[in-house]
Amino acid sequence: MSNHTVHTIQTAPEQSKPVLERLQRTFGLVPNIAGAMAASPTLINGFIGLFERVHASRLSEPQIQTLLLTNAVTNRSEWAAAFHTALALQQGVSRADVDAIREARLPADGNLAALSALARTLIDRRGRIDCADEKRFIDAGFGAAQILDVIAVVAASTITNYTGSVTQPPLEAQFAEYAWQAPTR
Template structure:
């Protein structure tokens, strides 16, 4: 098994330090996925910029952002990211039943969150080639044309973190460990 360094702001190259410092300030620790991405300043800085626009300039609320990111982590079968976004989802007000449904690979009962989760997972599973009916269903749940495209931002952000974690298998941080998840726990697996 290949081993990759999980960087902190102290160990990262100068070009990768700032994102790690900001993340450590926000979470109290450097998330392992970010520490791994810091092996490439291009990757961590691209992620950091995209996530900043998604969070700061996007139209989804904190709970909706987390449903997107958790759904993407499940679709990408990223065990580290599912655990991390479970913690974040619960902290950002996502109903525990919604979180658990997504973690099990099921559709949440909450209609709006179901549409959000279903649409983003469909984008991943179909490589962006979703049918018009999927877009119509997403918009019928109250989402906008702009948000159709904003979901693509979440998919791109998730690809960066999920693929990094899938490649490197980082350990779960203490705060994240209670939310451990295995890809084999999916209802469809």
């Protein structure tokens, strides 16, 4: 059981309210993970700045959602895995590719597989990749600078994933069909 409050716009600290209002406009709801983050204006404001920049990067929304779902599964973040399953499907990532990521496999789509593999490698190796990892990513059609965009997505999702693991926010009803449980180790 978590001792953390999931804030609403009304109950959040004043410095957190503008972020929750922006998320309300973006998603039509304040995601429970953001409500949990709102207890720390430092965290929620740092997160939103990076979040907005990630979604304005050179990566497409299906690519970003592939990364976010991969990161959630790799970090064993159950709330984020459900949320990003819904968003990945909404952004046109195939059900087969979403299922592969949720099962810690690479998607069949080569472009998405390269992104997913790089993200998983960055997380598993604590940011260290080798020349072969970089070559595989570039051979899939990406530029070397896009590795840095992937790092930004990993950083943004790490905030969400860790917050979810610590605060354990409830999963919203509209994402219940996408619930995911981390396999036991």
